[in-house]
Amino acid sequence: MADVFDRVKNIIVERLDVDESKVTESASFKDDLEADSLDVVELVMELEDEFDMEISDEEAEKINTVGDAVNYINSIQ
């Protein structure tokens, strides 16, 4: 679990240029991490590469928080 979270966190910190401390499970990409919708799309693309998986458009739309992303990845792996 922690491993996935850390890898997701690293990508978020790098992509969105935010402080590590802000990236919590409950942090919302749009509200807390100041990502616009295109940023989220790009983030999902990077997660797909990092975890070698495909996230469908339908699933991607449900990813609003850091925890959503981590849980989705864990549910697949």
Place this chain on the structure above:
Amino acid sequence: MLEGKAALVTGASRGIGKAIAIELAKQGANVVVNYAGSKDKAEAVVDEIKQLGRDAFAVQANVSNSDEVKDIIKQTVDHFGSLDILVNNAGITRDNLLMRMKEEEFDEVIDTNLKGVFNCLKGVTRQMMKQRSGKIVNVASIVGVTGNPGQANYVAAKSGVIGMTKSVAKELAARNVNVNAVAPGFIATDMTDELSDEAKQQMYDLIPLDRLGDPEDVAKVVRFLASDDANYMTGQTIHVDGGMVM
């Protein structure tokens, strides 16, 4: 000008698409020649590009089918390692007066000429966003600006392409992807050959530069929009029509 760039041109086996594929290759691009039905003609375009010293291959796909579009985009990236230029050119006509136009005639034209562009735009977005660069040129039509009797379906699609160009240009601008359109006027191709002499004469009278356009006239503008010379242009529709519509 386009040295080493990877380009995908839809509907490139003849007419304007063929001229675009060859023009891009002349400027240094490697080209994927997409075609719907004319395999032999597409292979001839590929041969012509190879003679220019560029890499090229032909791929059959119907742009209205999103799975087929995904496949050609994957093949392009697999082969060339990038996708720098997309030219959405594939198009069909099913002309008829509105009173006589069948629903299928409307749907077919919208599926290929409008949804086809959507499919290709959507398909290349991921690659171009990752690259943080890309040039997309949509081939619309001057009738998408003016309207044209007998072409309610075609005009709806082309006008839709012009609007979609603007929306997608705004979405992708922050990722350094430029999206523009050209609106050809009366260009001498197989498609315009089908028009009646009377219709041709009527249009001819409206062209200040007093001649039909050649496919190459359009191709050269597309080549400009596909190059770094057009880096500060996005969301535009350039009329290539001999001055018909100003």
